[in-house]
Amino acid sequence: MTATLIWILVVLVAIGLYLSWTAGRLDRLHARIDAARAALDAQLLRRASVAQELATSGVLDPAASIVLYEAAHAARQAEEEQREVAESELSQALRAVFADPQQVDGLREAPGGEEAAHELTEAVRRVPMARRFHNDAVGAARRLREHRKVRWFRLAGHAPFPPAFEMDDEPPAALVDRAA
Numbered sequence: 001m002t003a004t005l006i007w008i009l010v011v012l013v014a015i016g017l018y019l020s021w022t023a024g025r026l027d028r029l030h031a032r033i034d035a036a037r038a039a040l041d042a043q044l045l046r047r048a049s050v051a052q053e054l055a056t057s058g059v060l061d062p063a064a065s066i067v068l069y070e071a072a073h074a075a076r077q078a079e080e081e082q083r084e085v086a087e088s089e090l091s092q093a094l095r096a097v098f099a100d101p102q103q104v105d106g107l108r109e110a111p112g113g114e115e116a117a118h119e120l121t122e123a124v125r126r127v128p129m130a131r132r133f134h135n136d137a138v139g140a141a142r143r144l145r146e147h148r149k150v151r152w153f154r155l156a157g158h159a160p161f162p163p164a165f166e167m168d169d170e171p172p173a174a175l176v177d178r179a180a
Contacts, residue, residue, distance in 0.1 A: 036134035047123040088168035098172035124171035
């Protein structure tokens, strides 16, 4: 009788330790999502700021400047619910403005243009990476949260289900190709 109680107690302690470890893992995944989201927000803000700065610099033609400025401004001012759409529109505006390799060459030849082109190139290259890191963390947390043990024992607590950040983040080919 005593041996049976000891084995039951050992099994219960092992299950408790496993559930505690799983809850800790889920908590670490949520912290990783928060850090990845902060990095993504920083890269999106950097890209919008560089685009806005470039649009107001006078280096681009007036039509391109207006398109780029409005898209960058909308991306910076977007509410959270509209952020993905606004960032996608900025990506589309960047591709439209820099679709022509001559526009990129003209930018690079202008005073301070080489530095501006380099800064914009780095900004548009980092956004897809930051978005991928964020979405990978979200996917890992979602997969763990879908397990029965997490749902049955409510190991996620009251944390909201993490959303992925879906946007068009393809960089302008002419700008990226020239930098390579």
